[in-house]
Amino acid sequence: MLALLPSITALLLMWFVRITPTNEVGEKKYLNVFSLAAVVLAGYLMAVIVLENVLTFRSSVRISTFVILILLLVPPIYIAIKAEKEKARRIIRSLLEQNQLVYDGNQLGNNFVQTRQDPEGHQEISCDADEEMNINNERTIPERGENLNLLQSICTIDFWLLFFVSACGMGSGLATVNNVSQIGESFGYSTIATSTLTSLWSIWNFIGRFGSGFVSDYFLHAQGWSRPLFITITLATMSIGHAVIASGLPGALYAGLVLVGIGYGSQWSLMPTIVSEIFGPAHMGAIFNTVSIANPVGTYILSVRVVGYIYDKEATGSDNTCIGTHCFMLSFLIMASTTVLASLVGLILFFRTRNFYRQVILRRLYIPIRNLE
Known part of the structure; x- marks a missing residue:
């Protein structure tokens, strides 16, 4: 259902998309x-x-x-x-x-x-569109912020930095929610409490998607902070959430899922905007969905090869179940380390694009460039 329904929904509703003033x-x-x-x-x-x-x-x-x-x-x-x-x-x-x-x-x-x-009173007619086209034709490789196609974007370092960040952030977040039921069972939570956690996850996910978009817009307009900085912050928040869950303390699963859910939702809000700003809006759909391939890749590695493998190794008995904090402690410590590494990669992307956001994106938004040192 997770694999088919989103794609089918997009295909059915794409005919209603219109470009309007x-x-x-x-x-x-x-x-x-x-x-x-x-x-x-x-x-x-x-x-x-x-x-x-x-x-x-x-x-x-x-x-x-x-x-x-x-x-x-x-x-x-x-x-x-x-x-x-x-x-x-x-x-x-x-x-x-x-x-x-x-x-x-x-x-x-x-x-x-x-x-x-x-000066002599004659009028000279020029077409900005033609001049811009001639300038673009002279450049064989588009610059950052211009309308790159999918092949051109794949050949950039920025694309693979976003791909790695997406694999670690979205992959660890989805691996967490996929195993909420077994985590709750291992930690001694009731079935009702586990179902409640799953419902609350959706709300925290929404808060992350809504809040990160609002906050990143505000600081971009007010302070000139580029959006990759918020990718770094959300990944660091997710790493704290994974570490809290790994601790196995009373109530740790609630607190950890709050942090992981908000960070996971923030990734889905920030990624498409960053892709459109760095690679241009013309081929944004193809580029973003290619970056999104990192989501199932990261989920498979972390959910199946890490969480699933360690759980099966720790499980005992004929029903192959595991009870205790040790069932998921190592898994979430690995995911915490993964998101820490991803936050460092996001920090690299932030430094690579900081001047671009100041010199291009802020001018595109008609914001006067101030001394933001």
Whole structure:
């Protein structure tokens, strides 16, 4: 199911993807409200899940929590409908304004021609698009930040640094959630507690995806910090989470899964943005999905060859089960070391792209370059 359903879903829904003009101010407003509603919904679900394990809910309380959940799902739907209505009004208003304007012949078409006046009063016409194309044709190898294709990106060091980071970060995160049931059993958690951990993992994963995107955007705009720095931070956070789980202390599985879940979700939020910024947006889909091959590769190595192998080696009895902290201690210490190594590789990527983010990405975002030393 994990292998087929995401691919089938993407193939079925790809026909609904359309390129549409944007209104940054209006869309940002609705996006912020939509995000707030999603955070409130995630917080409510986490509170209900925790309380269900602490208290015994009556049937009336369960019905009430379900009704509240349905009500919390209404605002996102309302926001989406309202945004679509405003978009339709904006398009109609734009068409009406276009009918009232008289365009000069030089303003028609998709290319904007700039004119320059020389000292003698003659006008010299130049096309920025043609000049840029000629400059690009003179360069056989595109620079970082330009629209590299898949083959060109594979030939760069940045691509393989991202591939290694993705294999270690996403691979260790997925190896953790794949073995939550057996980890809980080995540590003496009940079946209900283990199921709760699996549910909470999804919420912590969401918090990581949402929070890392918001935080990295803020510090990029405000301080000029490049996104690879946050890859390093999230991988270091995951290494701490793996080490906490390996300790086997009371409540360590809860605390460790929080850190690993947030870090794992952050990887999925940061990776596509970093790929589009370093290799350009033109072939971003092909490049990002090629980098994402590291996810099953890392998962296979860490989940099957490390966690599974060590568990089977420690297991005893006819049912091949293992009880005790020793069942997963070595496995999570290995994954903690792996994510520490990946954070160092992410730090290398950060230093390699730091000047690029300051000189190219910040200018692309129309942010004045300040002294960020």
